[in-house]
Amino acid sequence: MSFIGEEDARFVHKLFKRYYFESREEVYVPERLPEREFGYFTFMEKIMIRHMSFNSPRELKDALVEKAPLHVYHSAAFYRYPRAPMDQKGWLGSELAFDIDADHLKTPCRKKHDFKICRTCMLAYPVEAEKCSRCGGSLEKVEWVCDKCLEGAKAEALKLLEILEGDLGFEKIRMAFSGNRGYHLIVSDEQVLELSQQERKEIIDYITGTGLDLRMLGLGGRRVRAEIAPDIADPGWRGRIARSSLQLMLAADPERLYELTEDKKAYSIKEEFEKARELLSDNVPWGALK
Ligand SMILES: [Zn+2]
Numbered sequence: 220m221s222f223i224g225e226e227d228a229r230f231v232h233k234l235f236k237r238y239y240f241e242s243r244e245e246v247y248v249p250e251r252l253p254e255r256e257f258g259y260f261t262f263m264e265k266i267m268i269r270h271m272s273f274n275s276p277r278e279l280k281d282a283l284v285e286k287a288p289l290h291v292y293h294s295a296a297f298y299r300y301p302r303a304p305m306d307q308k309g310w311l312g313s314e315l316a317f318d319i320d321a322d323h324l325k326t327p328c329r330k331k332h333d334f335k336i337c338r339t340c341m342l343a344y345p346v347e348a349e350k351c352s353r354c355g356g357s358l359e360k361v362e363w364v365c366d367k368c369l370e371g372a373k374a375e376a377l378k379l380l381e382i383l384e385g386d387l388g389f390e391k392i393r394m395a396f397s398g399n400r401g402y403h404l405i406v407s408d409e410q411v412l413e414l415s416q417q418e419r420k421e422i423i424d425y426i427t428g429t430g431l432d433l434r435m436l437g438l439g440g441r442r443v444r445a446e447i448a449p450d451i452a453d454p455g456w457r458g459r460i461a462r463s464s465l466q467l468m469l470a471a472d473p474e475r476l477y478e479l480t481e482d483k484k485a486y487s488i489k490e491e492f493e494k495a496r497e498l499l500s501d502n503v504p505w506g507a508l509k
Pocket residue numbers: 337338339340341342351352353354355356
């Protein structure tokens with residue numbers, strides 16, 4: 220959150236203070252509280268205070284009411300000494316945390332609601348502008364978020380949730396608004412807590428489809444090898460690829476296809492898609508598609 224002037228910051232700070240005072244019981248308290256490192260952003264100086272910890276929910280809430288921070292963070296990791304410098308904290312384990320942010324999505328509404336300002340002249344400009352036309356000074360970007368941005372981020376978060384639950388079988392998953400432009404997904408199943416960096420990277424590679432070899436799925440080259448090609452009922456990436464391909468074909472939407480492949484051919488296969496759709500006609504397994 221950025222403020223135009225100090226007075227605005229002071230006003231919002233007062234509201235935050237009131238919120239923490241009146242709603243302290245609603246504040247979310249993570250599991251294994253004493254083993255987490257906390258940090259917060261101050262309102263006025265906008266600096267990050269780190270290496271804090273709290274022994275009880277009450278201690279945490281007292282601090283929130285007293286400081287009413289701009290943002291407050293806690294580690295996904297557990298430490299023996301959460302207040303110690305980083306290399307002396309004594310890592311005990313860590314949840315698996317994902318951050319889905321609308322910033323990374325190409326939502327078309329961004330052009331409408333993001334803008335730039337010149338703080339000196341208090342003038343607003345479109346995002347493309349580089350300098351203030353009155354004073355020639357540099358501009359500051361103001362990013363906004365609308366329901367469409369959040370819906371987009373939520374759709375991505377739900378895709379991730381499906382992989383975490385369906386493919387990987389995790390059960391203790393918490394999903395929450397990240398406080399900015401998206402959502403956090405936190406996996407805290409016992410099995411993930413002590414995974415190494417390399418093991419965590421393997422999970423990310425699986426989720427992002429990194430290293431997925433289409434030839435191994437019978438899809439490389441010009442001919443599909445039907446006997447080993449993915450089926451819509453297959454688990455994991457195989458089924459996901461089959462279902463998504465079928466959906467793309469049924470939609471016969473060249474724009475969408477081009478967006479995904481960035482290949483101009485997308486515009487020339489519309490007719491083939493329509494022919495295939497006719498051939499399938501009544502045999503479309505709608506139940507398997509979402
Ligand atoms: Zn200016």
